[in-house]
Amino acid sequence: MFLERPRGYDHAATRALFERLVARLDADFGTRCEADRGVQDASLHATVAVPAEAAAGGERITVSVSNCGSMAVVAAERPGVYDDTGEAVEAGALDAADLRKVERALAELGYVPVPESLLTRPYDGPGPLAAYRPGDRANWWIRYFDHL
Numbered sequence: 001m002f003l004e005r006p007r008g009y010d011h012a013a014t015r016a017l018f019e020r021l022v023a024r025l026d027a028d029f030g031t032r033c034e035a036d037r038g039v040q041d042a043s044l045h046a047t048v049a050v051p052a053e054a055a056a057g058g059e060r061i062t063v064s065v066s067n068c069g070s071m072a073v074v075a076a077e078r079p080g081v082y083d084d085t086g087e088a089v090e091a092g093a094l095d096a097a098d099l100r101k102v103e104r105a106l107a108e109l110g111y112v113p114v115p116e117s118l119l120t121r122p123y124d125g126p127g128p129l130a131a132y133r134p135g136d137r138a139n140w141w142i143r144y145f146d147h148l
Helices: 011-029 085-091 096-109 140-145
Strands: 034-036 044-050 061-066 071-076
Touching: 011 044, 011 061, 011 096, 061 096, 061 140, 071 085, 071 096, 071 140, 085 096
Parallel strands: none
Antiparallel strands: 034 044, 044 061, 061 071
């Protein structure tokens, strides 16, 4: 389905890149990160979380990866708790050095980090997104990082 994944989507390549991200975060944080690989019926490919015990801010760090392109979102605790990583750093929930570690891993693997605050804007792109989530205000988060 076009909304879950773009034309030409290569699941094996997307999963292989995600596995490299998980391994990288495991190594960078010296722990075993929790990965959710069982996402279905979604534009979200998978998530990986650095456990709170391994994060200097004391909250887990969640990275959500989209099926569309190589987009990724970094969030303290889980997506939606803070408007963006800047707010999480200011609140002390996300350590700036930990954020740089995650951002460096994403950049070196070719991911494009997307600020969570941009994704809450109303969706004005092509396609019947609103039909898949009746009653919800369609936004860019739903388009690229959520269940449809």
